[in-house]
Amino acid sequence: MNKLFDFVALDIETTGFDFQNDEIIEIGAVKYKEGSASEQFSVFIKPEKEVPLFIKQLTHITDEQLAGGEKIRDALKSLRNFIGDKILVCHNASFDIGFLNVKLQDCDLPRISNRIFDTLEISKIYLPFVFNHKLGTVAKFFELNLENAHRAIYDAEVTGKILINLLKFIEENIPLKLNYHILEIARYIQPDTDLLFFLEKILEHQKKYAILSKSSPKIDPFRNNYIEHSVENPRELTIEEIFGTKGVFAEKFENYELREGQLQMAEAVLRNFESDEFLLAEAGTGVGKSFAYLIPAIIHTNKTQSRVVISTNTKNLQEQLFFKDLPTVKQCLNLPFKATLLKGRRNYICEKKWQESSLDFDKSFTPFEARHFIYLPVWKEFTKTGDISENTSFNLKFAGNTWKKLAAERHFCLGRKCAYFSRCSLMNVRQKAENSNLVIINHHLLLADMISDNSVLGEYEHLIIDEAHNLPHIAPAELGLSLGFNDFNNFFSQLFSVRGKYQSGILPNLKTAAVKSMIDDSRKKRLISLAEETINFIESEKNIFEEFFLNVGEEVEKKGKYGKLRVKREEDFPFLSKFLAEIIKFLEELSRLAVQIMNELSEIKSSHFFDYAVHTDNIDGVIKRIAEFYDGVTTLYNPDLQQNAYWLENFKTGNEKYPNGILNYAPLNINELMNELLYSKVKSIVFTSATVAIRGKFKYFASRMGLDLLENGKVRELIVPSPFDYQKQARVIVGGFLPDPKDKYFPSQSLKLIKKAIEISQVGTMVLFTSYKDLNYIYDELKEPFYHQEILLLCQGKGISRSALLSEFREHRESVLLGTNSFWEGIDVPGESLSLLILNKLPFMVPSEPIVEAYLEKLQAEGKDSFLHYMLPTALLRYRQGFGRLIRNKNDKGIVLVLDRRIATKFYGKYFIETVPAKTVIHETPIEIYDYLGKWFKGF
Template sequence: MRELLDFVALDIETTGFDFEKNEIIEIGAARYLKGEQKETFSVFVKPLNPVPKFIKQLTRITDQQLAGGDKISDALIKLLEFVGTDLIVCHNTSFDIGFLNAKYLANGFTKLSNRTLDTLDLSRIYLPFITNHKLGTVAEYFQVDLSNAHRAFYDAIATAEILVKLLDFINENIPLKLNHRLLDIASSARNTLGLAGFLELIVDHQKKFALLTKQKPKIHFHNRNYIEHKPEITENVTIEDVFGESGLFAKEFEHYEMRQGQIDMADAILEQYLRDEFLLVEAGTGVGKSLAYLVPSIIYSNQNDNKKIIISTNTKNLQEQLFYKDLPTVSNCVNLPFKATLLKGRRNYVCQKKWLEAAMDMDKLFAPSELRALMNLIVWKEFTKTGDISENSSFNTTRDAGVWKKVSSDSFMCGGRRCPHYKQCYLMDVRKKAEDSNLVIINHHLMLADMTTDFATLGEYEHLIIDEAHNLPQLAQIELGMTISYPDFNNFFNSLFTGKKKYQYGILINLKTAAVKSDFPKKEDFLKKIDEAIKIIDENRDTFADFFRKTREVVEKKGSYGKLRITNMDDHYFLTDYLSQIINFWKDFSRAMLPLYDILSNVNKQKFIEHSQHLESLERIQQKIAETYTNLISLHNPNLENYAFWMETFQVQDENYPSGVLCYCPLNVNDIFNSLLYDRMKSVIFTSATIAIRDKFKYFANRMGLDQREDGFVKELVVQSPFDYSKQALVLVAGFLPAPKDRFFASQSLELIRQSVEISKAGTMVLFTAYKNLNEVYDSLYDEFYAKDISLLAQGKGIGRSAMLKEFRKHRSSVLLGTNSFWEGVDVPGESLELLVLHKLPFLVPSEPIVEAYLEKLNAEGKDSFMHYMLPNALLKYRQGFGRLIRNKTDKGVVLVLDNRILTKRYGRFFKDTIPAKTVIPATELEIYDHLAKWFRN
């Protein structure tokens, strides 16, 4: 099939990503006719400004080569002559063609207007199973030589070879029906002219040779959600047998080091299982806490009728590490049988029913702007075995949330066992596996959701491990509360009824169609009630839009940082008025819908088309109506003493969109955990690297309601890190700087960061508590660091978290600026991170609605809200930040704290005491520079 396409592959090298500020330094291209290379083009471009050192290192382009290069205007003319009117192929067309066209316009030329084809797009469509879609990764998959990567000429050749091999891959693996569907979607999507032409060629070819082509697809997704370990010989083992100096791990791993703390933790967990008690355990970095709870869990489950143990984590990274790394480690060493399931919330799985409905009504359900993202699901859906979207590297569920919502599982649309696609359901399949597993790995979101729905997802269980437990109190406040917004109501209404006369669809329209074709008593009344319900929806949609638009306007006018707390309903008459209107509508809507269920439930199943499915749909609607009504009443008469209530907005391009949101969350979750979770558990183990304060668990126990359990029921254990912090780390506190609120703090702390980076020449991470401060530092340092060949990476500056960390690890002298999410869960061992700068002490923002409300509640109870809440929370966060620096026994580094409150405030000593490394208080900037110079010189 490769002979179908004639094209020019094109690539450029630049001094950066900014079309206006940065320059092109090399252009490479290759002409291919019928799949064979026929002609090439290569030119260096002489830049007007010096090229950064790291760009020269990356591209291996020398100053001599650039000095002999063409002027940009001459290079652009030559390229235009070479390309002609041919199809242009790039890997990331928007960058290459966008950059070139910016330079064409800047030099007085017209833009390139050729049809284009993007191998990045094609990779995302056809290769959703590879790790990522960078040129190097795709080249490696197709075994295309890219040893001279980051040179325009060689990258252009690689792009061409990828396209040729991709054509062979499509012909061998992708059936005609999928390509035909992709063509249908591309024909309706925006900006897909070149892609649609490409797909048309493929479809025409496959139609011609359909009888001659026998495909044996070789597409495999390596992710799995189930492990069944069946050793040939089963042995009863003890904790010592596994972790001891001559134990199973020691025999398997050449450089294994026994850690007594790990053994102590594993012993304690096994004991708590046997005694049916709760355990709080802090395991310092390097203890190996994951294996310390996995091994005793498997031992206990084996010895006790394969009892199910739930393991919950806060982050997806740890969840997948446990399942794909740690459990295989255990199974390789320990001859105990076990089954384990990786289970996620339902919205992570594609719904078979919704997928088929989307296929039938694609043009109705998806806007042209959404169709391009939909294409990245087609091949994945055909070959996935799990239906878990996380295995699809091509699809971004955050950016394309609207598309995913239309095809993913949700509780409202789920018919459960009555769904006609039940036997093919990915979610039900993984849940069945979980029912029969020894270990089920989940996250906190699913644990909390299941807890509030009477264990509907996980079923009955009695043993629970909560890792990364320090996050749970704050997460639970949000998850156990509620938010309502315009999309919630609009999506619900659309699922019932949407469209105009010729193109109506939804549950009520399907019900009406079935009723018209059926013969049953009260048919006319039934149809009349459907029309009444549709009319009520139609007449009231605007009320919801107006309400959430007004909410947005109020927040923008009176709020702070996009939020406005409600402390008195009398201050917000519009809220009371609109909620009253909506509640009245909800009552009318409920009265219209209830007779439909009553009539249909009394109809003979044989007399109504797909009776069971329609009855089940009406049942779900009634449940949704009742649940929403309860929520609306709670908001109309809020309990402001025990709940935080606030309005906020979400970002959206359309300024007129009703983007207001109402949030309502409990201030205390302790009673909720006791009644909904603890009373049903025999043992719960809470663990984290930072869960205690000065080796005491009082703060966490109070927040989580564990202090309400009987004395002695909740055991405690602190396992110290095996690292020698006195030798591996040094903490410097810049006590001479002004206080963070001082107007001179910003400039003086900036200068200290600048000089410290230059003196240390080390990989540096600067952690901030606010984006505002991060942006100020980034804007002030970018040009200077660029000129000095220091790579400056910053959160929120166009590069994702994982890509930024990968880049940071790659270049030893990089500087990374991060906010909240970088204070924890970031693992950068070795020389990539040797200087950690903490910009301010990580106190919660007191004006944040839920924080402010909780502080007021504590004060009203006669408690010192700062000592009870603000300080303990900051100390745990501070320890999390410090934990980014030392990740193994060979790591060394310096922590530089810019906040002088450690010295000037009475509470400062708690911050000094909570870190195990030596703390030094230099008197001047020069002393800090001297300490840094000595440390990094040694």
């Protein structure tokens, strides 16, 4: 099949992404005939404007090469002659062809109208398991050499090879039936496209040579979510025998170094399990805390046959534990264990929904939704878990509506009654989790399980919460409620939807089943009539939801700040109570109709009604979902504003008429809820993080989490310091001479210091901000001078993903990265790529943030100093997290430069100084700082 097409592979290099204002600087094209390269076309184009430094560094194209380049019109004419009417192959064709067509039009030359195959699109359909679908990643998957990446001629050649390898991959791994399914989806999305032509030719080839095709795929691309470690002769070991200098780890790993802190923490965790206590354990960077709790967990579960649940905040740590750390433990430890990686219900595909939508996808999805649906068939064919997060082609941010129609959900799950139960991804992983010693989850699932009476995790005795410092911020939202137009609209779509001449959903399906049933005519008529009455009621009244959430969005737009608006007094928002009262009436009537339908069904013999259990369970799910909505809406109609934060929110959609408002409601105190829903149900908990204590005390965290309400002696504390020598490896220097951050001159003065510090240091630098406003100001002022100085400036929020920014930052050792909130933690950049960390301001919470503002008012009403009880502790923890980005191993060295003079001038400044392990030096002139930086980084 790899000789199926003759084509020209094409790539361009440009000075940016703007078709109108940026320029093409290189074009490369390679002709492929019968699967091999036969002829090349390569040309540099002389630009009219200066080429950005970043592009020069990316492409390695020199000014000399461009100076000798052709004029754009001549180059484009030559290209058109070279490609003729051949099929063109590009990686991200919409960019290459779009850019070329704009420039062709500018030069009064005909636009490209050839057939175009996009290897980006094709790879997303057929390779949903690669890390991403960049040219280099796909090339690496096919083991293709990409040494000269971002040069047009080399990228064009690799693009051609990728297509050839894709054809071979499809032939060897994708069954004809699966390809036919993909073809039908593509035809529904848009008939007569180049992708459709590509798929049709593949299918023709497969049909012609079906007898010769491979019987089974060669690939096994997805990982499992279950580890089973069986041991014939288990051997009990002490913590010392595992972590000690003569222990198992020392035997298994060369250059193993004993970490006293790791051993100390492991012993404390094991003791905690054995004594049924709660442990607050802070483990500094480099301690190795994940092994310090995984090993004791496995030892204890083997002794007691109990279960340990481990919860993390981030997906990165969750996957590190399961796919990296546990396999290492498995390799070293002669103890059996079973472990499961478990996520929330909506991460898993519903087999019933998949089968039904695959048969009638044109009834289930709009053509726009089907654009995302086409990335699912190959993933579904090979997945072992049904977890959509492993499908790198499917972007949940943009494909949310598509996924909602396929994801497992609580109220409409038939459980063991489902015809597809044996193939259910969710039930499969939950059964594994039930039988596992270790279950790895995230905080969101932990909290969701708490409020659903352990319906997900079942009973367990021991819990480890890593990244525990995030829990006080996550818990209120998870334990509260949020309602928007999509919540109701998606529910109504499940009940009833029309796609062209087709009706689908729970109620039309019920009508169809009633017509075909063997029940008596009078009952049949009543059932059909009730279903139609319910449909008509929804259709006639549901516009209230659109109107309401449109009003909510508009109210936020007019009166809110940063897309949020707090409800402090109900009388300030009369439209809320008006609409909510109407919605309550709507839900009461809808519930009455659903109950009537259920009553009719309950009078029917199951043998007289096809799929009787399915229909009764669906209506039961409808009743429960209505009740859930009713509880939420009545809570918002009668809010307790003393104990909860209530705020309106909107999100940008690009459509002013879209009902984009959201209602949010969250408890201000979670301590009693945590006691009631979690602490009273488990024997032991380990709370751990690198930053959970403040100045050596756990008082703030314990108070926020309700641990101070437990009996004396129940909670133990442990601080394990980092093994790094911060006095030698790091310094914190403070610009005590700068204006106060609230001063109007602070932005310009901080800019001068940032610029000069970077120019003097000439090392990898990260600048952390507390707001996008400050970040954008600094970026706008630095981009031009740094361009001329050939300093690579990277910035969050400029169309480049977080992971891509970090990748570039690590690769270019003297680059500068500007980041805000998400870069203050969870960023690991060891080595010289990060040697200077600049903190623009101390990381205090925004006091106008609705839930923060409400909590501050509550503290004040209780006679407490809200600054000392909340604003300062959260800032100190955040400051420690920011500081922690700098030193990631024992060889790192660097400086943290703080531009916030409040460390030197305010009473609380000493707390920031004391909360980090490195020496803090306050300077009173910029010259002192420049001199200090110059001496520190001399010889770097």
